[in-house]
Amino acid sequence: MNARHLRVEGRVQGVGYRDWMVQEATRLGLSGWVRNLPDGSVEAVVAGPEPAVQALLTACRRGPTLARVDRIEESFVEPPDMPGFHRR
Template structure:
């Protein structure tokens, strides 16, 4: 399948429940590129890049989250290659600081 880049924002009880670690594991296990971070408004933001089927699968996982999370909404938008520049140097997938 073709490559996809998706920018996702997850709302609900998604901070303080291991959500970023869950996303990091889900993305790395699918060999995706991108990043995840908390936002001060209580949401989690992520960028996923890679084969379309793998990106779709990780977004589906985001809709569930870890067992201690409660996902109320997932906003799924197109991303762009420049957004990958937010990753830590040398990493395929990064957990970034809160903004």
């Protein structure tokens, strides 16, 4: 299982980005979590088979309709302990 830590910058708060990401990650069978950060970015940990992780990363670059993604910082991390994908 591969896991990534993401920090998504742009217009990603107040546009449904977290809920959209929960739906996409769940559809792809991934586990992890997503939350807003005080600086206006979104932070997430995603884990699962590499093809599914890559599919979510590709989708995250677009985001939901009202979002504007300017940058995504990505790093490898240990997979989360909890199954499923959750909004924090």
